Amino acid sequence: MTPEPLSDRVRRGDLMAAQCPSRDVLKHVTSRWGVLALMALEDGTLRFSALRQQIGGVSERMLAQTLQALTADGFVSRVSFDVVPPHVEYSLTPLGREVAEKVRGLADWIEVSMPRIAEAQQARART
Numbered sequence: 001m002t003p004e005p006l007s008d009r010v011r012r013g014d015l016m017a018a019q020c021p022s023r024d025v026l027k028h029v030t031s032r033w034g035v036l037a038l039m040a041l042e043d044g045t046l047r048f049s050a051l052r053q054q055i056g057g058v059s060e061r062m063l064a065q066t067l068q069a070l071t072a073d074g075f076v077s078r079v080s081f082d083v084v085p086p087h088v089e090y091s092l093t094p095l096g097r098e099v100a101e102k103v104r105g106l107a108d109w110i111e112v113s114m115p116r117i118a119e120a121q122q123a124r125a126r127t
Helices: 006-012 022-030 032-041 048-054 060-072 094-126
Strands: 076-081 087-092
Touching: 022 032, 022 060, 022 094, 032 048, 032 060, 032 076, 032 087, 032 094, 048 060, 048 087, 060 076, 087 094
Parallel strands: none
Antiparallel strands: 076 087
16 A cells, blocks of 8 residues: 655645644634734734734733743743733744744735625625
8 A cells, every 4th residue: 555645644634633733723823812913923022911902802811811822832932021010022933923924824815805705795694
């Protein structure tokens, strides 16, 4: 039996397997707040409050959870300064810059395609 070519395995991906650990990373990166946090941090280092202000509508709790997950995955660097009041800065790691570029492509496509998407949504609502 001929082994499956690597390109076929990569194209299919293990994400389709129920127990694939990549699914957690996919969830972190492609969540609404994950995408927006990655995109906001593309412009440089931000403090928590500035990041929250830039991402309209996110609660402190959701942003904190999102940043914890992205930090654990190695996409975001968190630096805490020992001062009063607490000062914490977030920035993208090299790996984070790579994934931010990918999700930015998806976000850009959505923005450009919104007229067609809205049209499809309206057509569906009429049926």
